Amino acid sequence: MKLHPLGIVPLVGLALTGCSSGSGAGLDPGAEVSRPVATYSIVARDAETGSFGVAVQSHWFSVGSVVPWAEAGVGAVATQSLVNVTYGPLGLELMRAGRTAPEALEALTSTDPGQALRQVAMVDAEGRVGAHTGDRCIAEAGHQTGKAPDGSSYSVQANLMTNDTVPRAMAEAFENAAGETFDARLFAALAAAQGEGGDIRGKQSAAMLIVAAESSERPWEDTVLDLHVHDHPDPLVELERLMRVHRAYEHMNAGDLAIEHGDVPGALREYSAARELQPENAEMVFWTAVSLVNAGEADRAEALLARCYADQSADWRETLRRLPASGILPNDDALIDRLLSIPASDPR
Secondary structure: OOEOOOOOOOOOOOOEEOOOOOOOOOOOOOOOEOOEEOEEEEEEEOOOOOOEEEEEEEOOOOHHHOOEEEEOOOEEEEEEEEOOOOHHHHHHHHHHOOOOHHHHHHHHHOOOOOHHHEEEEEEEOOOOEEEEEOOOOOOOOEEEEEEOOOOOEEEEEEOOEOOOOHHHHHHHHHHHOOOOOHHHHHHHHHHHHHHOOOEOOOOOEEEEEEEOOOOOOOHHHHEEEEEEEOOOOOHHHHHHHHHHHHHHHHHHHHHHHHHHOOOHHHHHHHHHHHHHHOOOOHHHHHHHHHHHHHOOOHHHHHHHHHHHHOOOOOOHHHHHHHOHHHOOOOOOHHHHHHHHOOOOOOOO
């Protein structure tokens, strides 16, 4: 099996192998073991949307490739400390089969000879939470489970922390962020952990995974958000930036949908919201202009294209020139010549 080196010290007497994010069928949680991923994380079910989420930060490369697991309609898992990666796919498999989160967790820890080294949390489709911090996890280590005033259930967990106050700070931040979007609440928990000192080794990577409340049988549609910061001097700052980019593109998608329905005012509202979040992104401006042209609003598109043409990092005129052949703009030579002849303007 492929070695999966993810830690800081070797394990003694345990198999040092990892697993992929497949179904997990036939895996032995007592044998499939990786190396230490000391970290802090949150797993939660959002009461408003029913979505499941995991967010994590660690001083280790690409923490998001190991710790967070989630499946629409099933639940979410965070597996860390002397991490056994199979707790992710096996935990989801057991919950998919009808086990509650506490039952799934008990089934795995009770058959794992290394359970004292594990830190794991799970939440299921009914919002039931299971959490485990083995008594040999590196101090400061602990977890806290709870339910926010709005009914959102969660578990926060941390090990190898600077202070033992990290879980409490994370729980309070998640609960106090009620009313914010789910991703913002998960992020608030991470930020609170870092505010309490975070990982004693520092910081390197972060991730956030959110899936839908129900499965659509189309996995690519069930993932609401999947962001990874693999290696960064301030991963939470970068994660927050990526969250902002994600929201901007959600507005762009909503704008495109409005154009499809002939709702030009609605599209412009969505596109404007996207550009407020990403004012430096010329591509958002460009495709807004393209959508306006297709909606018969070429006059309104001209100012946007002028801003794009001022961007020296890309050739937006040539990009526009190629669109009619793909059916993305009307095959109208006069119209295309008019759009290409717009002078660049200062984007400010």
